Amino acid sequence: DTAVSQTPKYLVTQMGNDKSIKCEQNLGHDTMYWYKQDSKKFLKIMFSYNNKELIINETVPNRFSPKSPDKAHLNLHINSLELGDSAVYFCASSQDRDRGYSNYGYTFGSGTRLTVV
């Protein structure tokens, strides 16, 4: 199935730990993103990568480090986890912006619910 898939779906961990969330898309898209959705349901962009190059970093703490080994993968590594990092993290992808108007928008993964205890 063509999709954006992220793993794990659920992640429960203790404060201070380091964890990673993986994301893969097989849609052939050039741009990938990480979004964070907090308990109030607001979706905020964290990072954007275009062809493995970082193009957006929305004042996210240095503890968050995205890694894009190729344009089909964008992983998120989080160091020294804090209680406030608890949220649902969504990976997304889209067509290259320079290709012009796309009528299909962005495709999101199903999310990773991170709980820090």
Place this chain on the structure above:
Amino acid sequence: LAKTTQPISMDSYEGQEVNITCSHNNIATNDYITWYQQFPSQGPRFIIQGYKTKVTNEVASLFIPADRKSSTLSLPRVSLSDTAVYYCLVGDMIYNQGGKLIFGQGTELSVKP
């Protein structure tokens, strides 16, 4: 990027037509209007996108007046499965400056039997 305002919540009954209006007074010339749907425990899903007048697909219709300062998402004959949060977004989808979507608080639609 233009800010959007939409109702926080709406209630409807099965079989009714639902119209959700979004205000975007400072929309720019290159901005497109896009609507997403999010079910609980899922990521947002693209519904429809338009620039002006009316756009229709198999899921919904999007009405955009000439001044483009607002838009209305129309869901025909809703069912219980249409219960979700609906987000209105406005942004430059052609040149995609910055390449990011700005989500507002969305409209929580509750469809009752």
